[in-house]
Amino acid sequence: MSTVYITLRNAVTSTLLGAIVLLHVASGFPATLTLTLERAFPMNHRIELSQLRDRDSFRHGRMFQKDNSPRGTIGFGLKGSYDPHVAGLYFTKVKLGSPPKDYYVQIDTGSDVLWVGCKPCIDCPTSSKFNIPITLYDPSSSSTSSPISCSDQICSQAGQTYNSSSCSHNQCTYTIYYGDGSATLGHYVSDLIHLKTFLTDTKSSNVSASVVFGCSTMETGILATSDGAVDGVLGLGRQGLSVISQLSSQGIAPNSFAHCLADGGGILVIGQPTVPHIIFTPLVKSQGYYSTHLHSISINGKKLSIDPSVFAINNDKAGTIIDSGTTLAYLTEEAYTPFVDAITKSVSLSVQQRTSNGNPCYSITSSVSNIFPIVSLNFVGGAPMHLRPQDYLSLQSSKNGAEVWRMGFQRSPEKGITILGDLVLKNKFIVYDLDAQRIGWVDYDCFSIVEVSSNSSSSSGEVVNPSQISSGRSLWIRSHQQIPVIVIASIAQLTMMFLGFQAIDMSL
Numbered sequence: 001m002s003t004v005y006i007t008l009r010n011a012v013t014s015t016l017l018g019a020i021v022l023l024h025v026a027s028g029f030p031a032t033l034t035l036t037l038e039r040a041f042p043m044n045h046r047i048e049l050s051q052l053r054d055r056d057s058f059r060h061g062r063m064f065q066k067d068n069s070p071r072g073t074i075g076f077g078l079k080g081s082y083d084p085h086v087a088g089l090y091f092t093k094v095k096l097g098s099p100p101k102d103y104y105v106q107i108d109t110g111s112d113v114l115w116v117g118c119k120p121c122i123d124c125p126t127s128s129k130f131n132i133p134i135t136l137y138d139p140s141s142s143s144t145s146s147p148i149s150c151s152d153q154i155c156s157q158a159g160q161t162y163n164s165s166s167c168s169h170n171q172c173t174y175t176i177y178y179g180d181g182s183a184t185l186g187h188y189v190s191d192l193i194h195l196k197t198f199l200t201d202t203k204s205s206n207v208s209a210s211v212v213f214g215c216s217t218m219e220t221g222i223l224a225t226s227d228g229a230v231d232g233v234l235g236l237g238r239q240g241l242s243v244i245s246q247l248s249s250q251g252i253a254p255n256s257f258a259h260c261l262a263d264g265g266g267i268l269v270i271g272q273p274t275v276p277h278i279i280f281t282p283l284v285k286s287q288g289y290y291s292t293h294l295h296s297i298s299i300n301g302k303k304l305s306i307d308p309s310v311f312a313i314n315n316d317k318a319g320t321i322i323d324s325g326t327t328l329a330y331l332t333e334e335a336y337t338p339f340v341d342a343i344t345k346s347v348s349l350s351v352q353q354r355t356s357n358g359n360p361c362y363s364i365t366s367s368v369s370n371i372f373p374i375v376s377l378n379f380v381g382g383a384p385m386h387l388r389p390q391d392y393l394s395l396q397s398s399k400n401g402a403e404v405w406r407m408g409f410q411r412s413p414e415k416g417i418t419i420l421g422d423l424v425l426k427n428k429f430i431v432y433d434l435d436a437q438r439i440g441w442v443d444y445d446c447f448s449i450v451e452v453s454s455n456s457s458s459s460s461g462e463v464v465n466p467s468q469i470s471s472g473r474s475l476w477i478r479s480h481q482q483i484p485v486i487v488i489a490s491i492a493q494l495t496m497m498f499l500g501f502q503a504i505d506m507s508l
Helices: 049-062 153-162 243-249 333-346 489-499
Strands: 003-010 015-024 035-038 078-081 089-096 101-108 115-122 165-168 171-177 183-198 204-220 232-235 256-262 265-270 279-282 294-299 317-322 329-331 352-356 359-364 375-379 383-387 393-399 402-407 409-411 417-420 428-433 438-443 503-505
Touching: 115 183, 153 171, 153 183, 204 243, 279 383, 294 333, 329 333, 333 359, 333 409, 383 438
Parallel strands: 003 035, 003 503, 035 078, 101 232, 115 204, 317 417, 329 409
Antiparallel strands: 003 015, 035 265, 078 089, 089 101, 089 183, 115 232, 165 171, 171 183, 183 204, 256 265, 256 428, 279 438, 294 375, 329 417, 352 359, 359 402, 375 383, 393 402, 428 438
């Protein structure tokens, strides 16, 4: 067994934390990676719920050469927040082109394509409220950039994914429209992405891989404004154009990843965390999103009277989608009303309830955890996702011991679709095992030490819920003791030097 220690940074205090993530190296890939997340937004910035819904709506519209490098694991630092009051999202920095340049892109499990703004660009933003530089990719300034021709198989694949590719001057072009009327237009290019792979506890390697991504030459709507502006989007979806899929097919990265999003930070790993009690449910193979089978909702253990057919998956219903790019959460109409009614009834004697812009709000004078019930989303295979009040409510205001919480779940804009965004996914490891076609989760302290395997299976361990695996393969999760460690950075570094390990700074 080898280990890699990675130092985390927290932008809230601008202090290097000594939280160290322990990575387990299993058979298959030689190592795994841990990625830092940092809060980039001021806590006192408030936005309207309607703006959050508008932002999510355009997100949901978006959901419509091999080298001889040794396989390793790849790390990206992340910044951002799930907090809906600060327009929560997470973004990372990627290096593209020759010479390499930095581009900040939103991570998004609900889409597949990596795209960045390009020169020349019509109405692309020139500044961002996130205090990051906006950089346009210039194909002519990269010696390794080449356009994707209309005859390239990738162009045909892009058309199957988005039904939006076309041909212009023998270049494979695309247009992606969003639900709020925003759009990005451009063409596909191939260029190098520059990565650092971790091979052992003392060895890392700089690797460059050729990937296909979108070169956006026109952006409209919210994409053209400085609110929430980044350089582009890093799609982590299931289709072939996803960077995960491209790197995995070249033997550079594992075909699995996980994230743990928390207030002020968290981690993203390529590989699987081997923390105890991860619960898995099958992914729906026929869907292009990370869709799962939700069949019921319980409040304090009592199942609500909701017809399971409202969560069904068929030609016109996508089921329940796990999407890191969505801020809030959305229930199909047939489930939303009984859900909200049951929550309101359960706390009617302890809160003052009112409606603000059509959204239920609750005024309380004691702890929200002591008043509101636990909600369980029950998935196929006996896989419940338990939600604390903070996971389905959003704090609207707090003054003199009185708090106002509003319902975080919204009515789904599309019939038959439920979407779980960052409000629900926070403080959990969410594991995307693409080889086994399953998704899993477990409540977790995102700043604790975690052991991670770069292989989706191992030769020993504790069997957990094998019946939930659609492929029939047993689910193996290695048991180990979680040891939370938070120390001052200098002590952590001295300790690692004493033990002979390598400290790797993953900050942006």
